[in-house]
Amino acid sequence: xxxxxLGEDLGIETSAELKERLAPFLSQPDVVLDGSTVRRVHTAxxxxxxxxxxxxxxxxxxxxxxxxxxxxxDAARLLGLSASLGLAASGHxxxxxxxxxxxxx
Numbered sequence: 001x002x003x004x005x006l007g008e009d010l011g012i013e014t015s016a017e018l019k020e021r022l023a024p025f026l027s028q029p030d031v032v033l034d035g036s037t038v039r040r041v042h043t044a045x046x047x048x049x050x051x052x053x054x055x056x057x058x059x060x061x062x063x064x065x066x067x068x069x070x071x072x073x074d075a076a077r078l079l080g081l082s083a084s085l086g087l088a089a090s091g092h093x094x095x096x097x098x099x100x101x102x103x104x105x
Contacts, residue, residue, distance in 0.1 A: 006038050
């Protein structure tokens with residue numbers, strides 16, 4: 001099993017680098033993404049993550065997201081991507097006033 005740390009910044013300017021960093025793991029049988037340190041998230045990075053999960057699923061490979069930070073969980077919830085990233089729905093109320101997401105829409 002390979003574990004890939006996502007880092008702190010998943011802003012739009014890091015999306016191409018994220019795609020390149022994940023590419024070598026497309027054919028690995030079991031991959032865990034560590035999102036515990038993510039502090040900044042942009043929709044473009046979420047698209048990269050969803051494409052990674054989808055491509056791996058289409059190839060029959062398992063992908064898990066572990067150590068999901070509040071910022072990453074917020075972004076997934078606000079964009080309706082929790083299920084796509086294998087995240088269980090949280091019991092947190094929908095409170096966008098305290099959202100940690102940058103450019104959520």
